[in-house]
Amino acid sequence: MNNAGIAFEVRDLTKHFGPNEPLILDGLNLSVRNGELVSILGASGCGKSTLLNILSDLDSASSGSLVVNEKTTLIFQEQSLMPWLSAGKNIELALLINKYPKKLRRKRAQELLELVHLGSAYDKRPHELSGGMKQRVAIARALAQEKKILLMDEPFAALDAITRDFLHEELISIWQRTGITIIFVTHNVREAVRLGQRVLLMSSKPGRFLKEWVVDIPEPRRIDSPAVSQLARVITDDLREEISRHG
Amino acid sequence: MNNAGIAFEVRDLTKHFGPNEPLILDGLNLSVRNGELVSILGASGCGKSTLLNILSDLDSASSGSLVVNEKTTLIFQEQSLMPWLSAGKNIELALLINKYPKKLRRKRAQELLELVHLGSAYDKRPHELSGGMKQRVAIARALAQEKKILLMDEPFAALDAITRDFLHEELISIWQRTGITIIFVTHNVREAVRLGQRVLLMSSKPGRFLKEWVVDIPEPRRIDSPAVSQLARVITDDLREEISRHG
Amino acid sequence: MDNSNIDLSKFSAGLDALESGTSRKRNKFASLLNFVAPVLAVILVILIWQIAVYLKFKPDYILPTPSQVWASLQNQWNQGLLWHSATNSLRRGVQGFLIAIVIATPIGLALGLNKMARAIFRPILTGLQQLPSVAWVPASIIWFGLSNATIYAVVLLGAVPSIANGLISGIDQIPRIYLKVGKVLGAKRLVSIRHIVLPAAWPGYLSGLEQGWAFAWRSLMAAELIAVSPALGPGLGQMLDTGRQLGDMSLVLAAIFVIMLVGVLIERVFFAPIRNRTLRNRGLG
Amino acid sequence: MDNSNIDLSKFSAGLDALESGTSRKRNKFASLLNFVAPVLAVILVILIWQIAVYLKFKPDYILPTPSQVWASLQNQWNQGLLWHSATNSLRRGVQGFLIAIVIATPIGLALGLNKMARAIFRPILTGLQQLPSVAWVPASIIWFGLSNATIYAVVLLGAVPSIANGLISGIDQIPRIYLKVGKVLGAKRLVSIRHIVLPAAWPGYLSGLEQGWAFAWRSLMAAELIAVSPALGPGLGQMLDTGRQLGDMSLVLAAIFVIMLVGVLIERVFFAPIRNRTLRNRGLG
Amino acid sequence: ASKSPKPKKPKIVKLATSDVVRIGFFSNVTHAPALVAQERKFFEKYLDKDKTKIEYIAFNAGPAAIEALKGGALDVTYIGPNPSISGFASTRGTLLKIISGSTSNGAQLVVREGINSVADFAGKKIASPQLGNTQDVALRSWLASNGFKTSINGVGDVTVIPTENSQTLALFQRGDIDGAWLPEPWASRLVLEAKAKVFLDEKTLWPNSKFLTTNIIASSTFLAKYPGTVKSILKGHLDSLDFINKNTVMAKDDVQKQITKWSGKPLADNVINRSWLNLGFSYEPLAATLSKSADDAVDAGLLTNLGSKGLSGIYDLALLNQILKEGKKKSVTSDGLGKE
Numbered sequence A, B: 001m002n003n004a005g006i007a008f009e010v011r012d013l014t015k016h017f018g019p020n021e022p023l024i025l026d027g028l029n030l031s032v033r034n035g036e037l038v039s040i041l042g043a044s045g046c047g048k049s050t051l052l053n054i055l056s057d058l059d060s061a062s063s064g065s066l067v068v069n070e071k072t073t074l075i076f077q078e079q080s081l082m083p084w085l086s087a088g089k090n091i092e093l094a095l096l097i098n099k100y101p102k103k104l105r106r107k108r109a110q111e112l113l114e115l116v117h118l119g120s121a122y123d124k125r126p127h128e129l130s131g132g133m134k135q136r137v138a139i140a141r142a143l144a145q146e147k148k149i150l151l152m153d154e155p156f157a158a159l160d161a162i163t164r165d166f167l168h169e170e171l172i173s174i175w176q177r178t179g180i181t182i183i184f185v186t187h188n189v190r191e192a193v194r195l196g197q198r199v200l201l202m203s204s205k206p207g208r209f210l211k212e213w214v215v216d217i218p219e220p221r222r223i224d225s226p227a228v229s230q231l232a233r234v235i236t237d238d239l240r241e242e243i244s245r246h247g
Numbered sequence C, D: 001m002d003n004s005n006i007d008l009s010k011f012s013a014g015l016d017a018l019e020s021g022t023s024r025k026r027n028k029f030a031s032l033l034n035f036v037a038p039v040l041a042v043i044l045v046i047l048i049w050q051i052a053v054y055l056k057f058k059p060d061y062i063l064p065t066p067s068q069v070w071a072s073l074q075n076q077w078n079q080g081l082l083w084h085s086a087t088n089s090l091r092r093g094v095q096g097f098l099i100a101i102v103i104a105t106p107i108g109l110a111l112g113l114n115k116m117a118r119a120i121f122r123p124i125l126t127g128l129q130q131l132p133s134v135a136w137v138p139a140s141i142i143w144f145g146l147s148n149a150t151i152y153a154v155v156l157l158g159a160v161p162s163i164a165n166g167l168i169s170g171i172d173q174i175p176r177i178y179l180k181v182g183k184v185l186g187a188k189r190l191v192s193i194r195h196i197v198l199p200a201a202w203p204g205y206l207s208g209l210e211q212g213w214a215f216a217w218r219s220l221m222a223a224e225l226i227a228v229s230p231a232l233g234p235g236l237g238q239m240l241d242t243g244r245q246l247g248d249m250s251l252v253l254a255a256i257f258v259i260m261l262v263g264v265l266i267e268r269v270f271f272a273p274i275r276n277r278t279l280r281n282r283g284l285g
Numbered sequence E: 001a002s003k004s005p006k007p008k009k010p011k012i013v014k015l016a017t018s019d020v021v022r023i024g025f026f027s028n029v030t031h032a033p034a035l036v037a038q039e040r041k042f043f044e045k046y047l048d049k050d051k052t053k054i055e056y057i058a059f060n061a062g063p064a065a066i067e068a069l070k071g072g073a074l075d076v077t078y079i080g081p082n083p084s085i086s087g088f089a090s091t092r093g094t095l096l097k098i099i100s101g102s103t104s105n106g107a108q109l110v111v112r113e114g115i116n117s118v119a120d121f122a123g124k125k126i127a128s129p130q131l132g133n134t135q136d137v138a139l140r141s142w143l144a145s146n147g148f149k150t151s152i153n154g155v156g157d158v159t160v161i162p163t164e165n166s167q168t169l170a171l172f173q174r175g176d177i178d179g180a181w182l183p184e185p186w187a188s189r190l191v192l193e194a195k196a197k198v199f200l201d202e203k204t205l206w207p208n209s210k211f212l213t214t215n216i217i218a219s220s221t222f223l224a225k226y227p228g229t230v231k232s233i234l235k236g237h238l239d240s241l242d243f244i245n246k247n248t249v250m251a252k253d254d255v256q257k258q259i260t261k262w263s264g265k266p267l268a269d270n271v272i273n274r275s276w277l278n279l280g281f282s283y284e285p286l287a288a289t290l291s292k293s294a295d296d297a298v299d300a301g302l303l304t305n306l307g308s309k310g311l312s313g314i315y316d317l318a319l320l321n322q323i324l325k326e327g328k329k330k331s332v333t334s335d336g337l338g339k340e
């Protein structure tokens, strides 16, 4: 089930928040194979987070069908650390819930914090962390769960270019090593191209997938390589066109 | 006082959170003239938000001197809309506090929402807005205050490239029209170059200003222009060096 | 979730608390439920009670039948006492509570926002909250004699500390970002209180108000025992006490029933809508 | 702020509530203040009282002097009644309160997390909260006789609804993101309650507990009036009532003083540290 | 029948005794016989202490004592006539029996200076201890017999304000009320501490100048099951009455000691002295006065649950009369309201 088959499939999915509200998602179709890394781009407010919420069963679709074959986890766009737990304990909570052996938890949490360059932040409370640090703890927490599908909602938005580069490499290495499926929502077109095997462009009002690019630039890709830049430029033009359609 | 003189000046500023905590900011010096637009770059957790908090009197420095000659406002890095008010009312609250005539408030709030492409979101509650939409409402709220110094903490981080481009232009146009002073913290090096008259690079552990670039690319600049790209590349290299010093 | 086909038209029922509550249909159902369910609860209670009576579990002077209690109620009604007592108590309770809010709110704000004031006066406030209403009766009588002022004094001393403490802890729980926004927006003291502190503390304050109402209402029941006099008029507390004095359990239960009823009514008519609206508005419904 | 030179070593005093509270020095000062200030408050009260006495504002059978009250206290002490009553009441209050927490918490959780259960049972809970403790006395005596069980029953019926309602409103106020995180982490019912719902609702729950303690303590004072026997022992409620029965204002005030003192002590020793730690941990201190 | 005042045991053995007996009382001067009996261990004298343990329970008010009786937590208690009647009526006569009298008289109508004649009462406010209790009923019927209208909610030619005795003192001192019909020690306290004057002593309204203030009741089941124990208690009670009537000074002292023991504070000396003068201590059940006050209460609409049988069966004076006969004393009557 790891190497072949469908991780999840969405067919004709629609979503509106209340009967008299407009459709946010309308007839959305998406099929992702196990082990794929798919980037999703789209205008602000087009429904990316809504889609991820539905995929992780936090919200229900209004109609359509959804098959999810693997356990999912989600890195939220907003601040999502538990304020009553330190950074390390936030990660340990994820380990605990996923039945990680009690004795090894602390060590594992520390490892994960080091992975996101926060080795010394174990005992810091969320309110003592900077925006980017919180985001990185959330990433570490998601990785702690070792779910087969990882949904990431603009996870690197608050990180500087260098830390982001570094985490790109870590993410790709984890992905290659474990064969998990990753859906990566971002506003950074280069980032989408840097990471994705496919890049999907979402339209807004209503949200559905407009276009898809298969990225066949071999790893190790570099975000500032000409190949990435070039594809990014093409996609940006499409994005601009799509957004200007709506004003 | 608008055209000449110092907007604010920081000298030998240090900051630590508690007596046994390490210095976050150490001997930081910065002087900004009225009407300047300064971009600040720095690694995640280096102390950018802390500096902006001190400049807006939300936090106190541990030592050093600080002179602020104009009224400031701040766009927070985190979600900062009042959850009990709709998007429009959040902006009206800023107008109310700043004694904007009662009758004109609603109209003005609507104008500001349209400025950030959210003309139809007046009645939406914060929890009904997407991440990028919330950020844009916060920008509109800051603009509503018409303060002389505008401190922006990664205001466009959750926005797609196109909306961001558009807001860059709006911001520059407001800045040129009103002559306000803007401090713009970002992780996007190109964005820093696109907007700033000066770009400052902050070091981490402890935070202080390492380097400064004067950007003399004439407006209208384009974020994907070769000039911007080139300077961005230079700065990125410096940033990488700085960050790698600390691991 | 492995290999499972998630049915989208339904939402997993287990995580009710998580729902975003945006669906109107669900809301309609919920509000219907909110009105039908309490009735269900009452029917349930009466059923269990009637069964206990049938089982002759305790003699009827200890556990009267529903119909005996009903007869007691009717009897009180016929004497004109029930309506008079209930409306009297309700009026006093509501008035006392409103006065308590007016007094408690500035106190709560002052102690909530000023650390020094809090350090000095909160222990007094907490101390006052610990005192049973009956402790106030002698002093109130000495000060205010046989007037409604005595009753209000007892009610206020019961409710004010509770409401003020509720507001203080509401203020304590305000996420700091809202206060920071207020400062950055340039809000002065009063504007900040009106437009930022109070709305931000509102959910916690509201739950303090509900507790405060219970304190007020219970204190009132104690205060109404002070005397039977034309200046005071009858009340539900008096009715309860009469039942006790006469050893008349069906009258005691009738009084308990009416006291609960009025209390629940206040909750339904006054607090529940405010609470639901507050939660819904903030995306917590 | 125009042209002003901000002095960095001080923080504008007006916005206390905004402070991040990370400075140890400030904390030490604060904890000193927390212990000195209540004493200050008491001195203040006694001072005003003494002045009122000097002004011969009211005759001394109405407003006894501090020294008369002190004499009453000493007298009770010499009888061995004061210590006995205070420890008796404190033990009962604390035990009753702890039992109430154990009973109320699952109820609060069930009604907080399940909309259907809440719709049906919350009105009953709220109704119970509205009832004065004295309403429970006849039933409790008849059920449990003249034993401590009767007293605990009255205390529980006073405190349980309040604590449960506090927990429910704490749960209502949980920001939805934490519940979502719990679900995304894959937390099952119990784990989610233990590690997410309870800690997230904790600030609101804690303030419910404080209100619940006040209810428990006040109910206890009422319950202690039932009777005195070797099986029951004296209590502070009894002491207060003796003062009332004798029309002895200095004994009444002495009892009030001790009742407040014990209440404040509980707040200082038990609630205040927990509350402060909670707020500090979450960056709300 | 025995010759010496100290009884011999043979007769007691025949009647069943309980392991423990729970005796209720108020720590109040009107319950003096209970207090003196405790101080002097009169009950213990007749109860074999290896067989029967005594538990004393102090109540603050009648309802709790009746509730305790209903809950089976109390066997015998000193109590006023009103709770006795309501306890009897509310259980349709099944709960309790009055087995002896204890205290009589001691209620007075005290008023402020300036009220000198019956006519002066017009428009005045007069307090009574509690709606429907003996004094409340007496006050209302006295006012009625003098042509004043009153009503339960107070409105009338004279306003009757039932309020707790301790509050009455404060209200009188404040000037909120003009007089009160009160039992001891409150009548004395108003006179001594608030300069009230006695307008009327209630006993003058009763035949033989005697009315019931306190009696002893026993739970019907306990009485039926353990008549031996009840009889011993009654013997102790009679000893106590005897002692009180012969040794006033010592008895007063005993009462003060017990009041202090139970509530931490004695009565003022002048209050107990004056109260004592107004009270009578006797085993006489004064059944006629009980039924009269019940009738008055029914008339005033204050006793609603008294069935058609009225109070008949409320008395069981058989044991008391046995003891009186053993002591060659005149037996007492229940005035047709029960066993004699």
Ligand SMILES: Nc1ncnc2c1ncn2[C@@H]1O[C@H](COP(=O)(O)OP(=O)(O)OP(=O)(O)O)[C@@H](O)[C@H]1O
Residues within 6 Å of the ligand: A017, A024, A042, A043, A044, A045, A046, A047, A048, A049, A050, A051, A077, B124, B127, B128, B129, B130, B131, B132, B133, B158, C020, C022
């Ligand atoms: N609870 C809600 N009630 C009503 N409308 C909502 C709700 N949640 C989201 N929306 C609307 O749905 C649309 C999509 O929101 P979503 O958060 O999915 O956008 P997004 O693509 O993630 O945007 P961003 O890039 O800015 O995060 C927005 O227009 C938003 O206003």
Ligand SMILES: Nc1ncnc2c1ncn2[C@@H]1O[C@H](COP(=O)(O)OP(=O)(O)OP(=O)(O)O)[C@@H](O)[C@H]1O
Residues within 6 Å of the ligand: A124, A127, A128, A129, A130, A131, A132, A133, A158, B017, B024, B042, B043, B044, B045, B046, B047, B048, B049, B050, B051, B077, D020, D022
């Ligand atoms: N209240 C606090 N208590 C203790 N440490 C704090 C506190 N607030 C911030 N810090 C620490 O100060 C440092 C700087 O934080 P700051 O938020 O200023 O970073 P930043 O430059 O804005 O980072 P980012 O780009 O990730 O937002 C961090 O190491 C953080 O852990």
Ligand SMILES: [Mg+2]
Residues within 6 Å of the ligand: A048, A049, A050, A077, A153, B130, B131, B132
């Ligand atoms: Mg989003």
Ligand SMILES: [Mg+2]
Residues within 6 Å of the ligand: A130, A131, A132, B048, B049, B050, B077, B153
């Ligand atoms: Mg920051």
